[in-house]
Amino acid sequence: MSSEAHSLRTILKQTKSAYAVAFACVVAFMGIGLVDPILPAIASKLNATPSQVSLLFTSYMLMTGITMLVTGWLSSRIGPKPTMLFGLLAIIVFAFLGGMANSVTGIVWFRAGWGFGNAFFISTALAVIVSVASGGTAAAIVLYEAAIGLGMSVGPLLGGLLGGISWRGPFFGVSVLMAIAFLAVFVLLKDIPKPKKRTSILDPFRALGHPGLFTMAVTALLYNFGFFTLLAYSPFVLHMDEHSLGLVFFCWGVLLAITSVIVAPKLQEKFGSVSTLFAILFLLAIVLAYMGFGVGSQTGLVIAIVIAGGLLGIINTVLTTCSMDVAPVERAIASSAYSFVRFVGGAIAPWLAGKLSEWYSSSIPFYAGALAVLISMLALLIGRRHLSNLD
Template sequence: MEEAVETVEHDDHSLKRVFKQPKAAWAVAFACVVAFMGLGLVDPILPAIGEQLNATPAQVNLLFTSYMLVTGVMMLVTGWLSSRIGPKPTLLLGLIIIVIFSALGGLSGTVDQLVGFRAGWGLGNALFISTALAVIVSVASGGTASAIILYEAALGLGLSVGPLVGGWLGAISWRGPFFGVAILMTIGFIGVFVLLSDVEKPKQKSSILDPIKALGHRGLLSMGIMALLYNFGFFTLLAYSPYVLGLSEHGIGYVFFFWGIFLAITSIFIAPKLEKRFGTQKTMYVILFLIAATLAIMGLGINSQATLIACVIIIGAFLGINNTLVTTAVMEVSPVDRSVASSAYSFVRFAGGSIAPWLAGKLSEWYNPETPFFFGACAVLIGMIVLFSGRNYMKDIS
C-alpha cells in the first residue's frame, strides 16, 4: 500500500510542490549542496595540484580514490550510528568532520597528506550524505518523490557550482577551494543546528551487518553493481578529463559548471517525465547506453578540444537523468528500510568504484590518453547488462 501511495505521489508531483518545503528541509538541502560541491570543487585544480606538488595524474586522482573508499566503507556504519545517537547528531558530526579535514587539506604540503585528508573528508561525507537523504524524506512535504527530487536538485546544484567556485578560488591558489568548503560547511552546520528539530530515531537499532544482509536481495545487489561500473565512466569523466581538456582553472570550472547545470535541469525536469512515460528500467537502459556512447566519442575525439568540451557538457544531461532514476529505484527495489538500502547500495557503489579515478590516470600512463574513455564506456555497458540480468528481481520498479 505504501508503495502504491508513493507511486501516485510521484505521478502527481509538481515543481511548486517540490520546492514548497519547511525550513528544516531547506537547511539540510543547503548543506547537501555544499557537500556535493566538494566532489567537483577540486576538478579545476587537479592539473595545478599535480604541477605544484610534483605528482602524476594517477597520484593526484588518489584524492578521489581515498575519498570514495572511505565514504563507501563508512556507509556500513552510518545507519548503525544514526540509529543510536539520532539523525541530527549524525548530520552535525559529519559536517564538522568535513570542516576540519577540508581545512587541513588546504594546509597540506605533499600530495600524500592531501590524499589522507581527503580520506577524512570522506568519513564526514559518509555520515552526512547517507543520513541526509533519509532526513529530507522524513521532514520534506509532498511525499517521497518530491523529497528525492529536492535532494537531486541539491546534488545537481552542488556539482555545477562546485567546479565554478573551484575555478575562481583555484586561480588564486589550489588551496583556496579547500578553505572555501570549510567556510561553507560551517554555515551549513549552523543552519542544520538551528533549523532542524530533533528527528526521531529509528524504532529499531540497526546493525553494521544490516546493509551487507540487504545485498542478499538480488535487485538491490544488481543496482549496486551497476552503479559501481557506472562510476568507472563517471569518474573517468570527472577525474581524468580535466587533464586532456587543455584549459586553465577558470576554463575547466566553466565547462563543468555547464555540465552540472545540464545535470541539475534533467534530474529535476526531465527524469520524472521520462520515468512516467517509459518506465524506470527502460529509461535507465537507454541512458546508460548514451553515457557509454558519449565516453566512446570522447576517446575517438581525444585530439579535438571542441569535441571533448561538448561531450563533457552533454553527458551531464544523461548523468542527471540516471542519478534521479537510480536514487528512486534504490528506495523502492527491496523490502528493507530505506536508510539500510541506501547504505548497502552506496557501500558497493563507492567502495567498489573507488579504484576508478586512480585507474583512469594509470591507463593513460600505460597506454594512451584515449584509453580511459574507452575503458569507462565498456564498464558502463557492462553495468547496463548487469542491470538487465537482475530485472526479474525489480518487479516493484516499473
C-alpha cells in the same frame, strides 16, 4: 512519481529545517566536483602525476563507501541530527587540513577524512529531509535532487574561481561554507526522534542478499567507473586553466541538475525505470567512446562532457529511486548497502584512468569507461527478472 510532484514549485514551499539540510546538501555535493578544476594545478605545483592526483577522488570515494556501512548503526543510536552534525564537523576539519597540506599524499589522506564525514551526512540527509519537508515524500525528494544538482554544478565553478587564486582556495572555501551549514542545521533543524529499531552493522550485507538490490548495486558500481573516469580524468586532457575548467563543469552540472529533477521522472513514468536505464547507459557509453576517439579535440571534448552531464543526471536519479524501492528493506539500510558497493567499487576508476593514460595513451581511459558502462548494461540485463516490481 507524477510530474506535478516533481514541479519546481515544491522547492519554494518548504520548512526552514528542510532548507537548512538542503543547503548543507548543496555544500556536501559541491565537494565531489570542487577539486576538478584544480587537479592539473595540484599536479603542477606538487610535481605529481595524473594518477597520483586522481587519488583525491579515490580516497574520498573509498572512505565514503566503507563508512556507509556504519552510518545507520550510529544514527539509530544517537539520532539523525547528531549524526549529521558529526559528519559536517568532520568535513569542516578535514577540508581545512587539506588546504594546509604540502604534499599530494597529505591531501589524499585528508580527502579520505572528508569522505568519512560526508558519508555520515549524506546517508542521513535524505531521510531527514523526508521527515521535515512539507508536501510529502515526493516534494522532499525533488528538493534533495535539486540540492544535489545545484551542488554538483556550483562546485566546479567555485573550485575554478577559488583555484584561480590558489589551489588551496577550494579546500578553505568548503570548510567555511560547511561551518555555515553546520550552524544552519544546528539552529534551524528540530530534533528528529531516534529510530525505534536499532540498526546492525550487518544489515547492509544482509540487504545485498536480495537479488534486485544486488543487481542495482553492481550496475551502479560499473556505471560509476564511467562517471568518475569522465569527472576525474577529463580535466587533464582539456588543457585549460582553472577558470575555464570550472565553467565547463558548471555547464555539465547545470544540465545534470535539470535532467535529474525534471527529465528523469518523466522518462521513468513514460518508459519505465529499467528501459530508461538501458537506453541512457548505452548513450553514455557512446559519448565516452567518442571522447576517446576525439581526445585531441578540445571543442569536441567540451561538448561531450556537457552532454554527458545530462545523461548522468538521468541515470543518477533512476538508479537511486530503483535502489530504494527494489528490496523489502528499510530505505536507510538499502541506501547504505547500495552506496557501499557503488562508492567502494567505483573508487578505483579515477586512479586507474590516470594509470591507463600513463601506460598506453590518453584515449584508453575513456574507452575503458565506455566498456565498463556497457558491462553495467549486461549486469542489468542478467538481473532484470528481479526488477519487475519497479515498473
